Amino acid sequence: MWATLKMRARHRTFAEVLNLNPFSTVKPYLVDTWRWGTMPYRAWVHATAKKQGTMPVSILYYHRVADDDPNPWTISCNGFRKQVDWLVRNFDIVSLEEAQKRIRSGFNDRPTVSITFDDGYADNTVFALPLLMKRNIPVTYFVTTKHTTEGTPFTHDIDHGRPLYPNAGETLRAMAEAGVEIGGHTRNHPSLADIDDQQVLFDEMITATREMEQVVQQPIRYFAIPYGQVEDLSPAVFRMAKEHGFAGVCSAYGGWNEVGGDAFHLQRFHGDPRISYLKNWLTLDPRKRNLWQTPIVEKMMEESGRFPASPELAGLHASTSPNV
Numbered sequence: 001m002w003a004t005l006k007m008r009a010r011h012r013t014f015a016e017v018l019n020l021n022p023f024s025t026v027k028p029y030l031v032d033t034w035r036w037g038t039m040p041y042r043a044w045v046h047a048t049a050k051k052q053g054t055m056p057v058s059i060l061y062y063h064r065v066a067d068d069d070p071n072p073w074t075i076s077c078n079g080f081r082k083q084v085d086w087l088v089r090n091f092d093i094v095s096l097e098e099a100q101k102r103i104r105s106g107f108n109d110r111p112t113v114s115i116t117f118d119d120g121y122a123d124n125t126v127f128a129l130p131l132l133m134k135r136n137i138p139v140t141y142f143v144t145t146k147h148t149t150e151g152t153p154f155t156h157d158i159d160h161g162r163p164l165y166p167n168a169g170e171t172l173r174a175m176a177e178a179g180v181e182i183g184g185h186t187r188n189h190p191s192l193a194d195i196d197d198q199q200v201l202f203d204e205m206i207t208a209t210r211e212m213e214q215v216v217q218q219p220i221r222y223f224a225i226p227y228g229q230v231e232d233l234s235p236a237v238f239r240m241a242k243e244h245g246f247a248g249v250c251s252a253y254g255g256w257n258e259v260g261g262d263a264f265h266l267q268r269f270h271g272d273p274r275i276s277y278l279k280n281w282l283t284l285d286p287r288k289r290n291l292w293q294t295p296i297v298e299k300m301m302e303e304s305g306r307f308p309a310s311p312e313l314a315g316l317h318a319s320t321s322p323n324v
């Protein structure tokens with residue numbers, strides 16, 4: 001699997017990024033068979049975690065909910081509603097702030113999930129956000145400053161042959177007023193690990209987020225790393241986020257958040273349009289137990305060959321404070 005992760009970000013398409021899951025070439029019914037076959041083990045893990053207060057915190061990321069122009073980063077309205085129904089029945093659906101509280105507390109005996117969206121697709125205001133708001137489900141909505149302020153389509157949609165449109169600034173402001181937590185997602189959606197110039201990195205992460213705060217008229221507390229795979233992360237990104245007051249940074253390579261572990265780096269996995277895959281993740285797939293540990297990013301960076309195990313990064317995690 002890590003051989004796949006070693007592919008450089010600029011050589012990957014957006015669809016490839018979302019299909020890193022080794023199960024992605026497996027038919028959904030086989031995933032269901034695997035899930036049901038391992039259910040006794042999952043039930044034991046679940047019961048043990050509940051008893052010991054070590055239930056990991058799951059965080060999902062979606063992109064776009066719509067019935068037209070399907071692509072790997074779009075889920076149908078009905079598919080999304082089914083996922084939300086299943087989540088409501090089986091989990092506490094919490095804000096990122098509450099997710100962090102549960103991670104930091106060192107004890108969590110409740111199945112917990114948090115919902116996030118990346119990029120800021122206009123279509124999400126038609127079905128997904130009204131559904132979540134009607135049910136009082138918290139959501140964090142990460143937006144790319146350039147696209148939402150200029151109304152330009154995302155590069156990955158242009159590359160895919162179908163430009164789709166982002167939310168307008170006034171829509172985002174209305175969403176923020178209605179209780180949606182708006183998060184930062186850079187200005188241009190680059191792979192941040194490719195940026196060596198600190199001024200450029202500062203503009204993408206900090207200046208762009210400050211501009212978005214002006215648009216939505218609210219402080220922005222969380223940041224999601226574009227693409228979010230291991231090779232898109234760097235110590236400089238975490239350092240800059242921490243130094244400039246972000247409360248947390250989200251990646252997207254998969255993995256649960258271990259209770260008592262790192263609450264600053266929030267690991268997420270994809271809200272896969274195929275609900276079999278989603279359920280497989282959320283019921284704690286035993287094949288992925290190695291991802292049930294934090295902080296694993298150092299290990300993965302080391303394996304990726306891009307970053308030697310660095311005392312600097314280790315220090316960042318060690319110094320994680322509830323105030324930043």
Ligand SMILES: [Zn+2]
Nearest residue numbers: 118119226227
């Ligand atoms: Zn994105």
